[in-house]
Amino acid sequence: MSQPGPKPPFGDAQLAIEGIREYAIFLLETDGTVASWNEGARLLKGYAKSEIIGQSFTRFYTREDVLAGQPWRLLDRAVNEGRVEDEGWRVRKDGTRFWADVVITAVRTPDGELRGFVKVTRDLTARKQAEEALRQSEERMRLMIDSVKDYAIFMLEPDGRVATWNPGAERLKGYAAREIIGQSFSRFYPEEDLAAGKPARELETAAAEGRFEEEGWRVRKDGSRFWASVVLSAVRNEAGTLVGYAKVTRDLTERKRIGEAILARAAQQAATARLGVYALEQPDSEALIRRAAETVRDTLGTEVVQLLELNAEGDRLILRAGCGMPPGAIGRVTIPFEGLGSPSRPPEPRSPGAGAARRSPAATGGITATIHSTARAHGLYGVLTANSSTPRVFSDDDLNFLQAVANVVAAGIERRRMEEQVLLAEQKTLEERARALQAREALRERDEFISVAAHELRTPLTALQLKLQGLERGLRAGMREKRGSEANLETRLDGALRQTERLSSLIERLLDVSRIAAGRLELAPERFDLAALVHQVADDFKDPAAAVGSELRVNAAQSVEGSWDRLRMEQVLVNLLSNAVKYGAGRPVSVKLDAAGDRVRLTVADEGIGIAPEDIGRIFTRFERAAPLRHYGGLGLGLYISRHIVDAHGGRIDVQSNLGQGSTFVVDLPLAVAPGLGAGHDSPQARA
Amino acid sequence: MVEDDRDVRQAIAEVLSDCEYKALHASNGAEALERLRTAPVQPCVILLDIMMPTMDGWQFRAAQRSDPSVKDIPVVILTAHADADTAAEQMDAAGFLMKPVALDLLLGIVERFCAVDQP
Numbered sequence: 001m002s003q004p005g006p007k008p009p010f011g012d013a014q015l016a017i018e019g020i021r022e023y024a025i026f027l028l029e030t031d032g033t034v035a036s037w038n039e040g041a042r043l044l045k046g047y048a049k050s051e052i053i054g055q056s057f058t059r060f061y062t063r064e065d066v067l068a069g070q071p072w073r074l075l076d077r078a079v080n081e082g083r084v085e086d087e088g089w090r091v092r093k094d095g096t097r098f099w100a101d102v103v104i105t106a107v108r109t110p111d112g113e114l115r116g117f118v119k120v121t122r123d124l125t126a127r128k129q130a131e132e133a134l135r136q137s138e139e140r141m142r143l144m145i146d147s148v149k150d151y152a153i154f155m156l157e158p159d160g161r162v163a164t165w166n167p168g169a170e171r172l173k174g175y176a177a178r179e180i181i182g183q184s185f186s187r188f189y190p191e192e193d194l195a196a197g198k199p200a201r202e203l204e205t206a207a208a209e210g211r212f213e214e215e216g217w218r219v220r221k222d223g224s225r226f227w228a229s230v231v232l233s234a235v236r237n238e239a240g241t242l243v244g245y246a247k248v249t250r251d252l253t254e255r256k257r258i259g260e261a262i263l264a265r266a267a268q269q270a271a272t273a274r275l276g277v278y279a280l281e282q283p284d285s286e287a288l289i290r291r292a293a294e295t296v297r298d299t300l301g302t303e304v305v306q307l308l309e310l311n312a313e314g315d316r317l318i319l320r321a322g323c324g325m326p327p328g329a330i331g332r333v334t335i336p337f338e339g340l341g342s343p344s345r346p347p348e349p350r351s352p353g354a355g356a357a358r359r360s361p362a363a364t365g366g367i368t369a370t371i372h373s374t375a376r377a378h379g380l381y382g383v384l385t386a387n388s389s390t391p392r393v394f395s396d397d398d399l400n401f402l403q404a405v406a407n408v409v410a411a412g413i414e415r416r417r418m419e420e421q422v423l424l425a426e427q428k429t430l431e432e433r434a435r436a437l438q439a440r441e442a443l444r445e446r447d448e449f450i451s452v453a454a455h456e457l458r459t460p461l462t463a464l465q466l467k468l469q470g471l472e473r474g475l476r477a478g479m480r481e482k483r484g485s486e487a488n489l490e491t492r493l494d495g496a497l498r499q500t501e502r503l504s505s506l507i508e509r510l511l512d513v514s515r516i517a518a519g520r521l522e523l524a525p526e527r528f529d530l531a532a533l534v535h536q537v538a539d540d541f542k543d544p545a546a547a548v549g550s551e552l553r554v555n556a557a558q559s560v561e562g563s564w565d566r567l568r569m570e571q572v573l574v575n576l577l578s579n580a581v582k583y584g585a586g587r588p589v590s591v592k593l594d595a596a597g598d599r600v601r602l603t604v605a606d607e608g609i610g611i612a613p614e615d616i617g618r619i620f621t622r623f624e625r626a627a628p629l630r631h632y633g634g635l636g637l638g639l640y641i642s643r644h645i646v647d648a649h650g651g652r653i654d655v656q657s658n659l660g661q662g663s664t665f666v667v668d669l670p671l672a673v674a675p676g677l678g679a680g681h682d683s684p685q686a687r688a
Numbered sequence: 689m690v691e692d693d694r695d696v697r698q699a700i701a702e703v704l705s706d707c708e709y710k711a712l713h714a715s716n717g718a719e720a721l722e723r724l725r726t727a728p729v730q731p732c733v734i735l736l737d738i739m740m741p742t743m744d745g746w747q748f749r750a751a752q753r754s755d756p757s758v759k760d761i762p763v764v765i766l767t768a769h770a771d772a773d774t775a776a777e778q779m780d781a782a783g784f785l786m787k788p789v790a791l792d793l794l795l796g797i798v799e800r801f802c803a804v805d806q807p
Contacts, residue, residue: 455739458768459693462788466699469791470706492702499695582741 314377717748
């Protein structure tokens with residue numbers, strides 16, 4: 001029965017089998033010796049047909065498998081079960097191994113007698129290697145994903161149910177894998193996002209665009225929120241069918257917090273800078289501290305901000321500016337001050353830890369910064385406090401900010417103080433300059449007066465000196481011997497005497513100025529007829545008036561009895577008349593005297609050059625005259641003295657004038673000089 | 689002599705008369721010009737006050753210098769002002785006298801311009 005060899009057991013089919021290169025297909029005798037060999041077997045195992053026929057199949061197995069009886073076990077199974085399939089390492093002729101897929105089928109006669117085995121072996125080394133690589137890769141991936149603690153990396157089913165879960169996801173979201181796998185991922189979203197249909201929309205977006213990415217709030221198992229960076233990627237198979245989503249979630253809460261802190265710090269720095277600019281531009285300290293309080297409120301978001309100034313005694317703080325304070329509290333609310341704990345320590349404004357800005361021990365959440373001032377008690381202008389009505393943790397940045405604002409206020413106040421000192425100094429300088437100007441003006445006025453007075457005095461002095469020297473010369477030359485020399489001498493002496501009278505009168509007027517200036521213009525009232533005096537003085541001016549071509553008209557009541565200083569009233573009349581003649585331009589001059597009730601009115605009017613409106617105000621002042629000095633001499637004192645004489649009598653002097661049309665001076669007097677009057681208006685008690 | 693103060697005018701007239709000078713008087717510049725133009729004999733010197741009404745010394749001097757008939761008469765300024773020398777220079781005057789003037793000085797100036805025939 002046993003006919004191994006030339007006749008292939010499967011006839012023509014065997015020829016075909018022998019040509020197959022991809023599979024090793026051969027027959028084994030019932031004892032396992034190789035009965036046939038095809039091309040595939042030669043290529044796979046390296047033996048030529050002649051070498052292997054008649055050899056035991058055990059040589060294809062590894063030493064370990066042979067020792068373990070594996071070849072015979074396989075044959076037994078094939079005998080018992082009809083066929084056996086095995087994967088395992090096999091050995092080539094050269095000793096190298098390959099991963100083989102082996103199928104051994106028992107070959108029996110129709111009556112069931114075992115004839116042998118067909119063995120089909122396939123080299124699976126390449127597949128095995130690929131599978132191994134894949135397995136290792138998957139293992140690495142799993143390890144990697146499992147080791148990632150900072151990222152939640154998990155898969156979602158296409159419907160959004162959680163399919164996988166890594167430790168990072170557990171750590172981040174608080175769910176264990178068994179709790180969450182199979183649950184919808186929508187439970188990671190806040191309620192408002194659920195209501196808005198956000199989870200489904202994100203899946204749709206990822207499915208449509210391959211990817212969805214966002215930063216947003218997510219919810220942990222315990223209900224707390226975290227700021228997440230989420231990347232959702234659609235996963236498709238080779239056919240392009242959506243098989244699920246890969247989701248990578250990262251907790252950015254810390255990063256967000258840091259970002260927000262940086263933003264807040266930047267906002268605080270900007271607010272401080274703006275306040276600094278304001279402090280430079282705003283000269284008002286009150287406005288600066290108001291702005292400082294508002295800056296703190298707006299930047300820190302604290303409802304209550306107080307800027308308190310330490311009083312001079314250093315024991316109470318007074319509210320100077322505040323936000324969230326009742327109206328009217330500014331300047332009224334005071335707080336006892338017990339010091340800052342370590343006032344002797346030098347201030348270190350930039351370092352809140354050094355006792356400058358401090359956290360209030362109160363749980364309500366408050367911080368305090370000190371406003372330093374070298375000019376104040378304890379070196380302190382005051383304090384700046386920010387309080388939150390709800391519990392709040394203030395950051396070091398907040399403390400630094402508050403102290404920075406306090407420092408700006410301190411610098412602003414200090415600067416203002418120095419500016420005020422400078423201003424005060426400048427003001428003093430200005431006052432001194434004004435005094436100097438005034439003194440210089442007084443000096444100039446005095447110089448001018450001296451110059452005018454000197455000029456006025458020199459004129460009669462010239463006449464007097466010439467007359468006296470002429471007399472002296474004449475006497476030496478024996479004037480007496482000349483004809484009519486006695487009369488001539490007498491005339492000349494009279495002339496000289498007249499010059500001394502002129503000089504005396506001038507000097508008297510200068511003394512009047514001194515008296516008026518010293519408030520010692522004294523009156524000696526007596527009863528007399530003012531009308532008679534007016535006529536008398538007018539008579540004296542008839543000739544001088546005629547000399548310049550002016551007609552002098554007198555219109556005085558018969559008799560105006562009253563009590564005045566006769567000489568002073570004469571002085572006034574002479575002044576007014578001499579002015580009228582001097583400035584009358586040769587036109588008529590009129591003098592009028594009216595009495596009505598207890599008042600007397602004296603009017604002196606000319607039709608001469610007049611006074612310009614801008615000059616009227618100053619003609620009654622010392623050394624002033626409206627007319628140019630080069631044409632009109634005189635001390636410029638007449639009207640000044642006249643005004644003071646009239647004032648001393650309790651009357652007043654006024655002028656109406658039009659330039660080129662003449663002037664009208666009106667003296668209004670009481671009938672009798674009032675008791676208590678009579679001195680210069682500066683010192684009424686000086687009356688004799 | 690051009691001088692607005694009657695007393696000064698009279699005093700000068702007296703002393704000049706004592707020395708046998710003949711003097712023409714005017715109380716201001718306008719009057720002086722009028723007198724000069726109608727005088728039978730031109731004066732040898734003009735004593736000129738500066739501060740006068742109607743026409744002051746400056747105006748008179750300007751008018752005089754523009755009138756060929758009188759422009760060559762020398763002018764001596766007679767003034768109470770401290771800056772007489774400056775004024776004299778500016779008015780191109782032949783000299784100046786300060787008030788109050790000493791008789792000798794006055795006569796000396798007049799003598800310089802007026803050769804007096806000794807009797």
